[in-house]
Amino acid sequence: MIYFIADLLALGAINAIMAVGLNLQYGQAGILNFTYYTFVAIGAYVGAVTTMGHPPVPASEETFILQWSLPWPVALVLAGVVAGVLGLFMVLVVIRRLRSDYLAIVTVSLGFIVWDLITNYVPLFNGANGLFNIPYILNGATASETTYTMEVFGVAMVVLAACIWVVRSIFRSPYGRVLRAIREDEVVAASFGKSTTSSRVWAFVLGCVMAGLAGALLVFYVNAWNPQGFLAEESFILMAAIVIGGPGNYWGAVLGTFVFVEVLSEVERYLPNFGNGALVGAGRAVLIGIVLIAVVRFRPDGLIPERWLHWYRSPLRGGPGGEAGSQPQGGRRGRLGMPRLGQRGES
Amino acid sequence: MLQINDVEFSYGGSQAVAGCTFDVPDRKVTGLIGPNGAGKSTLMEMIAGGLSPSSGRIVFDGTEIQGLGRIRVARLGIIRTFQTPRELTRLPVMENLVFAAPRQIGEGPLQSVFGRRRWAAQERELRHKAESLLEWVGLTRLREEPAGSLSGGQRRLLEIARAMMAEPKLLLLDEPSAGVFPAVRKLIAQRIREMVDQGITVLVVAHNMAFLSDVADDVVVMAQGKVLRRGSLSEVRADESVVAAYLGGGHVGGTS
Numbered sequence: 001m002i003y004f005i006a007d008l009l010a011l012g013a014i015n016a017i018m019a020v021g022l023n024l025q026y027g028q029a030g031i032l033n034f035t036y037y038t039f040v041a042i043g044a045y046v047g048a049v050t051t052m053g054h055p056p057v058p059a060s061e062e063t064f065i066l067q068w069s070l071p072w073p074v075a076l077v078l079a080g081v082v083a084g085v086l087g088l089f090m091v092l093v094v095i096r097r098l099r100s101d102y103l104a105i106v107t108v109s110l111g112f113i114v115w116d117l118i119t120n121y122v123p124l125f126n127g128a129n130g131l132f133n134i135p136y137i138l139n140g141a142t143a144s145e146t147t148y149t150m151e152v153f154g155v156a157m158v159v160l161a162a163c164i165w166v167v168r169s170i171f172r173s174p175y176g177r178v179l180r181a182i183r184e185d186e187v188v189a190a191s192f193g194k195s196t197t198s199s200r201v202w203a204f205v206l207g208c209v210m211a212g213l214a215g216a217l218l219v220f221y222v223n224a225w226n227p228q229g230f231l232a233e234e235s236f237i238l239m240a241a242i243v244i245g246g247p248g249n250y251w252g253a254v255l256g257t258f259v260f261v262e263v264l265s266e267v268e269r270y271l272p273n274f275g276n277g278a279l280v281g282a283g284r285a286v287l288i289g290i291v292l293i294a295v296v297r298f299r300p301d302g303l304i305p306e307r308w309l310h311w312y313r314s315p316l317r318g319g320p321g322g323e324a325g326s327q328p329q330g331g332r333r334g335r336l337g338m339p340r341l342g343q344r345g346e347s
Numbered sequence: 348m349l350q351i352n353d354v355e356f357s358y359g360g361s362q363a364v365a366g367c368t369f370d371v372p373d374r375k376v377t378g379l380i381g382p383n384g385a386g387k388s389t390l391m392e393m394i395a396g397g398l399s400p401s402s403g404r405i406v407f408d409g410t411e412i413q414g415l416g417r418i419r420v421a422r423l424g425i426i427r428t429f430q431t432p433r434e435l436t437r438l439p440v441m442e443n444l445v446f447a448a449p450r451q452i453g454e455g456p457l458q459s460v461f462g463r464r465r466w467a468a469q470e471r472e473l474r475h476k477a478e479s480l481l482e483w484v485g486l487t488r489l490r491e492e493p494a495g496s497l498s499g500g501q502r503r504l505l506e507i508a509r510a511m512m513a514e515p516k517l518l519l520l521d522e523p524s525a526g527v528f529p530a531v532r533k534l535i536a537q538r539i540r541e542m543v544d545q546g547i548t549v550l551v552v553a554h555n556m557a558f559l560s561d562v563a564d565d566v567v568v569m570a571q572g573k574v575l576r577r578g579s580l581s582e583v584r585a586d587e588s589v590v591a592a593y594l595g596g597g598h599v600g601g602t603s
Contacts, residue, residue: 166460173459174451174466179437181446184435192447192513193421194454202456223443307493310439 014157019253021210027248029203030183032104037110041230043215083212130226246302354403378563396420424516432502436495463583
């Protein structure tokens with residue numbers, strides 16, 4: 001039971017890092033990236049091949065590049081850097097010419113290209129068989145499963161805290177405001193002299209770095225990785241978690257993953273299988289769809305809307321930039337009682 | 348301040364602006380009028396950098412700006428409002444204003460994370476300035492509301508305040524009085540005059556003659572992509588060719 005909870009927490013923290021990164025891309029910068037999990041996979045592979053060393057010959061027939069045995073913190077950073085660089089490359093190719101929905105289509109196809117490349121080019125990351133025996137970090141080799149899980153949870157929480165600190169700083173800063181402005185209306189942002197392209201590029205790259213970090217942590221935790229681990233579906237689940245948690249709100253992303261990804265991945269074991277085990281997975285997908293539709297219908301801004309962050313910043317709370325004592329007349333009631341975005345009347 | 352020199356632009360086969368030449372004098376409000384399809388909005392878009400003229404020059408403060416693109420034009424101090432107000436709907440009114448301030452510290456990703464102390468001080472100043480602009484247009488009460496919940500007239504006022512926040516040298520107003528209640532229209536006209544008193548040059552497209560007579564020092568009439576006439580509003584209204592240019596001729600006045 002303790003292991004079960006620890007496992008949930010560790011995976012939850014790792015997924016939350018991904019969600020925070022994707023939320024920076026989608027929620028803040030408005031870049032619809034449907035292949036986010038590809039960058040998680042890249043981080044995972046880099047984390048693996050830079051710590052595994054040479055495979056034990058001849059017991060293993062694994063073939064992969066690098067075969068380094070770096071200390072895990074270095075591998076972790078490297079995973080983030082590589083994912084970030086590949087993200088930069090991808091975004092520079094597509095972002096200048098494409099706008100939201102077309103960009104989304106391109107991200108999907110790029111994800112498939114990477115998936116096919118890794119699956120079919122065996123010398124790179126051992127193809128479809130994937131990598132096994134990825135070393136434990138810390139004292140994982142000797143500690144009990146539960147202890148190791150708790151340790152990974154600890155490390156993941158540190159990384160998560162760092163990521164949240166970064167996105168929180170960005171959210172509150174003029175840069176974050178420029179990102180939101182671009183998300184709302186790129187023409188307006190440009191008409192006020194804001195660098196629309198470079199702002200979005202850096203938000204995208206930072207999000208990919210977080211994906212890489214999460215991927216490396218995931219692979220240190222599960223000790224194996226193959227192309228079945230990053231099917232396109234994973235990116236959609238993360239996206240759904242953000243939409244449910246509250247796009248634009250980093251706490252929403254965290255809540256979305258812990259509540260949604262975690263609960264729904266565990267709910268599988270309670271779903272009826274109708275005499276066919278394969279239906280359980282399908283049942284989960286249906287459930288995700290239903291929850292998503294319900295949230296979009298009844299709470300279009302997500303469980304914790306982005307505006308709650310503005311509320312924390314408002315002068316009422318004496319947040320940064322607010323002057324104490326100058327209370328807005330609209331006050332709290334006005335903000336919470338505002339019309340829902342999905343239904344606001346255009347006059 | 349701004350010279351438009353034989354500027355042309357075509358959408359596919361149809362020539363929207365066909366050799367347009369006039370200048371916008373410093374610290375004056377120049378009105379730009381003309382029937383629908385005269386090329387006013389296209390011309391405004393070219394000045395703002397959204398479209399590149401197929402030929403001709405646009406000179407601002409001695410620099411040629413045609414084809415520079417929106418961002419660089421805006422950084423030179425040419426700020427525009429939109430024909431249909433385009434505020435950042437899901438952001439609070441306050442953010443809509445503060446965002447517009449030019450040359451902010453912390454607009455880059457690195458500064459935003461590591462230069463917090465520097466931008467936090469600037470942030471306080473900008474909010475202070477935004478507060479006074481909100482008061483100026485009478486939207487103080489709504490400052491934490493999402494801009495998307497504002498009414499049409501309030502959006503026009505917000506756009507004007509936002510443009511002021513950007514410290515413009517030249518302000519391009521595209522129908523700032525369209526679809527607003529007469530009392531608000533008066534207020535907008537008054538605010539535009541106050542901007543000019545602060546040294547801002549204004550080019551305004553409008554259809555409402557009452558509004559134009561309140562704000563414009565001088566009027567340029569466009570028809571079929573060319574400048575038809577220039578002069579004070581009363582001179583222009585008396586001109587037969589101008590009257591004829593408006594569909595079916597007749598009365599130039601009327602409401603927007």
